Amino acid sequence: MSKDTFIKGAMILTVAGFVVKIIGSVNRILLSRLLGGEGTGLYQMAYPIYLLALSISSAGIPVAISIIVAEKLARRDYRGARHVFHISLSMLAATGALFTFLLYIGAGWLVEHQFIRDPRAYYAIAALAPAIFFVTILSSYRGYFQGMQMMTPTAVSQIVEQLIRVVTMITLAYLLIPRGLEYAAAGASFGAGPGAAAGLLVLIYYYWRQRPTFALQMANQPPVRQESSWSIISRIVKLALPVSLANIMLPVVANIDLLIVPARLEAAGYTVEQATELFGYLTGMAVPLINLATILTASLAASLVPAVSEAFTLGNRQQIYQRVATAMRIANLITIPSFVGMWLLATPISQMLYGTANAGPSIAIMSLGIFVLGLHQVTTGVLQGLGHTAIPVMNMILSAGVKVIMSWVLTAMPALGIAGAAWATNADFAVAALLNMYFVRRYVGFVLDWKATLKALLAAGLMGGAVLLSYHSVMSQTLHNSLATLAAILVGGVVYGVVLLLTGGVTERDLSGVPRIGSKLIKILRLIGLMKR
Known part of the structure; x- marks a missing residue:
């Protein structure tokens, strides 16, 4: 394996992202047919709890590892890079085991105290617990390879993880459905564990394959003062905590939408059923299309983090500027036509994909979000690569405040309704992007x-x-x-x-x-x- 340019790395991650999305789409179709609405509901009750536990246990750590590893490698401190990986692996193995235990034990507590209203969801929650351990360890390997600017291991592991996960989910759900929906939903949930284990095995293979080359580099490296373990742990936590908070912000904002939008639609004169339907068009149909259209910019952001960190460590401001300029130009080349095309074909796309034209207005308005979300993702990667991981989080909090105010006011206007909520989401992306752009210009001097x-x-x-x-x-x-x-x-x-x-x-x-x-x-x-x- 050789080091990728950040553009090549982004392309590799983008291809993997599309493959993972396709496999996931097939999975949703097959699983919904197997489990029906009730069984899918049991699965969906468990999955957000798993994602929250995963966010707390590991989210942000891969970014922190990639930043520090890229910094060490820029200084040709190969021993230091390996030391960072070993420490992070130990940390994540411990936190992964802890949260696996807590989720397994806590499944009964959540049902007993009626945080989960349907007791049948207990089995699905407990079945997800083993996956936390494997995914948490897997994130350490991904952060290490991304810090080395080798994106192929991450991409291959993502595809294998998703493929094994889906095969296991469908197989177990099919085999267990005669015993009842709760067991079929648990079988589907359990698929996350084997999937993560398979992805981890892929990364271990790449790690062992790369060891001889890295050992030779360590043997020939110049004398470099080694950073203490405590200092590395402290830096990982300092860099990872804001990223973790940003990841937790996403479901928080989604829950704010759930609390505000349907209620304000009712205030605008819609019935409960109409409000629920319109909310589904926005969050279940329009928003996923926006996320699909920004896979490349998300990949660019991930690839930019170690690339910018490397140039920043070497004090090469010109290279930082060039990499930022290249990433922004590529992002605009993709997001601008995506926005225009989705805006013009919003209703036909809604009819083609969802069998209804009613999501068209929400898709048309949200299409503008493709452009500003792309800017936000790329600038977040730049700021993280510079070590300013807290800045994007603060900007997300401020933009979320704008979104809450606009959703409350605009959605209740009869002339806007769900369009008001869509414009509020666009404003959320735009404010976060503009604030990020300000700080990128301040630290890098970059202008569009x-x-x-x-x-x-x-x-x-x-x-x-x-x-x-x-x-x-x-x-x-x-x-x-x-x-x-x-x-x-x-x-x-x-x-x-x-x-x-x-x-x-x-x-x-x-x-x-x-x-x-x-x-x-x-x-x-x-x-x-x-x-x-």
Whole structure:
């Protein structure tokens, strides 16, 4: 294995993210058919508790490990990097075992004290406990490899983890359903454990494969004063705690939405049933599409953390600026056309994916969130790489306050309703992104490249015209929404790519960072005269 450029690393994580999402989508379809609404409800009662326990036990630690490991490697302190990994592994093994025990023992307590209203969910909660131990240890390995800027181990382990998890879930749910829904839901929950164990085995394989090279580097490293174990533990906790708080903020904000939005929709004049339906369109249909469209920017953020940390440790401000500029440009090249395309095709996409056009208005408004959420994710990665992990958390808290106020006011307006809640979510992303941008400019001196952004906007504008023309053309001839939507997306993608190439919005250097197919694309584009150096 060799060190990846941060662009290549982001691409590797993006491909893995899409594969994991596809496997997860298949899983949701099969599991819902096996368990039905009631069995799925039992599973869903257990899973948020598992995610909360996991967030407390390990969230933030991989980011902290990647920052410190990248710093050690920048100084050629290979022994120090290995020491950081061993300490973090010991810490996470201990916390993983503790939270596995607490969740298993606490499952009965949660049911007994009616925090979980349905006692049948006990089995699903208890079945998830072993997964915490494996996932917590696995996060230490992922942080270590990401700090070394090797994203392939993380990507492969994510795919294997998801695949084994889904196979185990479906198999056990199918085998146990004759015994009752509570046992089938528990079988589905238990799948997280074998999945995490399989992902861990993949990472252990990569670790042992990499050991001889790393041992040689340690033997030949220059004399470097070694940091004490206590100092490393202290730094891991200091860096990880804000990231953990940020991860906990996500379900907290989701629960705030649950408390505010349906109630304020009722205040706007909707019935309870109508409010629930509209809330489902926003949170269950529009928001997942936004998250899907920002997989690349999330991957860029993860890849940027060690890359920026390395350059910061070496005092190379120019390299930090270049990496930030490259990441922001790539993010804009993806998020701007995604926003335009989803805005124009919101209702057709809703009909194609969900079998209803009613989610279209929420999707159209939330499409703007793709652009600002992408900015937020990338700038968060930059600030974390600089060691300022607390700043994005404070910005998230401030932006969440804006979201609460806007949701309360706008959602209750009859003229807006659920659109008000969607605009409040966009404002949440935008405020967090703008605050992050301020601090990135303050610490890095970075300002957005407006020339490159305008090229992306021009290409996206022309793409939008092609999308509308092709959709209505195919729709008028076939009267088939899904076919027209897919054709419009395909035509739009081609037009956007061609315009970018003609205007120099994408260069040979950009494509060379794409794993495996980048060099082939360059050759093809040179042959047809579309590639500019």
